[in-house]
Amino acid sequence: MRYRLIFAIRFDERKWKREAYRKNREEIYRDLITRFPSEGAKIEDWRIEFPNGTPRLADALKDVCEAEGYEPDIGTFVHYSAKEIREAGFVRLMASSGPIDRDADHRCLNSYRVLICDTCGRRDQSLVPNPYYVDKKIMRRYEDLYYASNGVMILSVRAFESLREKIEPWVDFGQVVIKSEGKVVKGEVDYVWIRPKFEVGPFIDARVIKRCRKCKQPTEVRRWRLDDVFLQNMEVVESFKGRQELIVRAGTWCGEVKPERSCSLLEEIFVSGALHEYIRKLKLKGFCKADHVIHSLEEPQIAALYARFMNEKNSGYKRTTKKLRLVRTICFWSELVENIGDFLQAKLYLPLRRTWRKNFPSKLDKVRGTHILLPFADEDTEASCPVSIKEILEYLDYEAPGGKFAGGVTTIDFELKFLRMAVVKNTKYWIWSFLDENDTECYVTVLLGPDGKPCIGYSETLGLTPEQSIMAAYWRRT
Numbered sequence: 010m011r012y013r014l015i016f017a018i019r020f021d022e023r024k025w026k027r028e029a030y031r032k033n034r035e036e037i038y039r040d041l042i043t044r045f046p047s048e049g050a051k052i053e054d055w056r057i058e059f060p061n062g063t064p065r066l067a068d069a070l071k072d073v074c075e076a077e078g079y080e081p082d083i084g085t086f087v088h089y090s091a092k093e094i095r096e097a098g099f100v101r102l103m104a105s106s107g108p109i110d111r112d113a114d115h116r117c118l119n120s121y122r123v124l125i126c127d128t129c130g131r132r133d134q135s136l137v138p139n140p141y142y143v144d145k146k147i148m149r150r151y152e153d154l155y156y157a158s159n160g161v162m163i164l165s166v167r168a169f170e171s172l173r174e175k176i177e178p179w180v181d182f183g184q185v186v187i188k189s190e191g192k193v194v195k196g197e198v199d200y201v202w203i204r205p206k207f208e209v210g211p212f213i214d215a216r217v218i219k220r221c222r223k224c225k226q227p228t229e230v231r232r233w234r235l236d237d238v239f240l241q242n243m244e245v246v247e248s249f250k251g252r253q254e255l256i257v258r259a260g261t262w263c264g265e266v267k268p269e270r271s272c273s274l275l276e277e278i279f280v281s282g283a284l285h286e287y288i289r290k291l292k293l294k295g296f297c298k299a300d301h302v303i304h305s306l307e308e309p310q311i312a313a314l315y316a317r318f319m320n321e322k323n324s325g326y327k328r329t330t331k332k333l334r335l336v337r338t339i340c341f342w343s344e345l346v347e348n349i350g351d352f353l354q355a356k357l358y359l360p361l362r363r364t365w366r367k368n369f370p371s372k373l374d375k376v377r378g379t380h381i382l383l384p385f386a387d388e389d390t391e392a393s394c395p396v397s398i399k400e401i402l403e404y405l406d407y408e409a410p411g412g413k414f415a416g417g418v419t420t421i422d423f424e425l426k427f428l429r430m431a432v433v434k435n436t437k438y439w440i441w442s443f444l445d446e447n448d449t450e451c452y453v454t455v456l457l458g459p460d461g462k463p464c465i466g467y468s469e470t471l472g473l474t475p476e477q478s479i480m481a482a483y484w485r486r487t
């Protein structure tokens with residue numbers, strides 16, 4: 010296991026002009042690389058990449074920044090070798106599609122028989138409905154394995170038979186029936202559902218958001234990124250509970266229990282590294298190779314990391330604090346976007362774009378509570394914008410209150426203040442702020458998508474930072 014550590018200094022507009030920042034940054038980076046010689050460390054534009062990061066290096070970098078008054082940005086990516094995956098106690102069993110046990114409107118196709126609590130609507134998930142219904146439309150093409158809810162996975166009969174000998178003692182299983190628009194249909198192949206009998210866990214970053222007032226059981230559980238450079242990209246459970254089985258459930262479900270939606274909770278399945286390797290060689294359709302090892306706090310190295318995190322004075326999250334820290338940090342390092350996508354994909358097992366979007370809050374106040382970092386690109390100037398200031402002002406004259414052709418009584422001259430430029434995947438953004446006729450703060454944004462056609466947009470800031478506004482615009486568009 011190795012951590013690739015990315016270090017950058019944040020732009021502080023109280024301290025620096027943008028050109029000075031870029032120049033200073035380069036000098037600081039050169040200085041840091043000589044101070045912390047690490048094999049293969051290299052400066053790349055706005056960041057330094059250390060191929061072998063350690064907590065000690067991260068702490069030392071933070072100390073230097075604190076002493077010299079810079080604000081550091083540190084992120085890591087954890088990499089495992091193929092051997093480490095093969096020899097792991099547990100890794101995820103991942104499918105590329107699903108969950109397929111809901112229809113296109115996300116309605117559950119299965120109802121669990123045993124109601125445990127009539128207030129929160131919790132049902133006994135260990136009694137999997139048999140037969141188990143799946144939706145033909147959601148299945149789309151033929152695959153050998155799919156996700157389902159509540160710790161269930163759907164395997165083709167061919168896949169199940171290849172694995173049966175290895176997993177049968179550790180799973181419940183039964184028959185799958187395919188439905189299309191409410192009617193039972195015949196699929197190309199037959200399927201079986203499986204659900205591991207035993208669980209490990211829970212994840213150390215799982216949080217109970219709500220509990221039922223009657224039965225006191227959790228009714229909403231989510232996973233948060235821990236505010237720790239190293240732990241936030243790792244998958245760590247509290248305990249493996251001595252489980253030696255080849256296949257288990259994660260022991261943490263995510264989602265919300267609702268009386269009308271009994272089957273919408275997601276719980277992952279872990280398999281041993283050896284079984285993962287065996288499955289990989291079966292070349293099942295829809296199987297995704299695991300790229301993360303599941304750790305537990307029983308490993309001394311991981312326990313030490315966790316203790317360091319919990320002891321840190323300024324740690325954003327303390328286990329004992331009642332109030333949950335709901336501010337999540339989403340880092341968009343544009344050059345590394347695919348990797349972050351991988352990380353999120355691993356965590357939420359949905360295709361990149363959808364996951365990202367799902368993680369991005371849809372409500373405005375949630376967007377405000379999401380800290381977004383976008384790296385500065387080299388062409389971070391007004392001059393690099395494909396639309397001239399004159400054209401932007403012309404546009405605002407039609408669109409913004411106070412514009413000459415906007416139809417209002419009074420007209421004003423808008424004063425644009427260039428804020429920044431940002432690259433998000435294949436789209437470039439230039440953003441300015443200005444005050445409209447009513448002195449309301451607004452943003453005007455030029456975006457340049459892959460089609461090469463620039464587009465201007467304007468809106469009130471609504472209390473969003475330029476970065477939040479850009480990401481909100483990005484998701485509205487894609």
Ligand SMILES: [Zn+2]
Binds near residue numbers: 126225
């Ligand atoms: Zn309840």
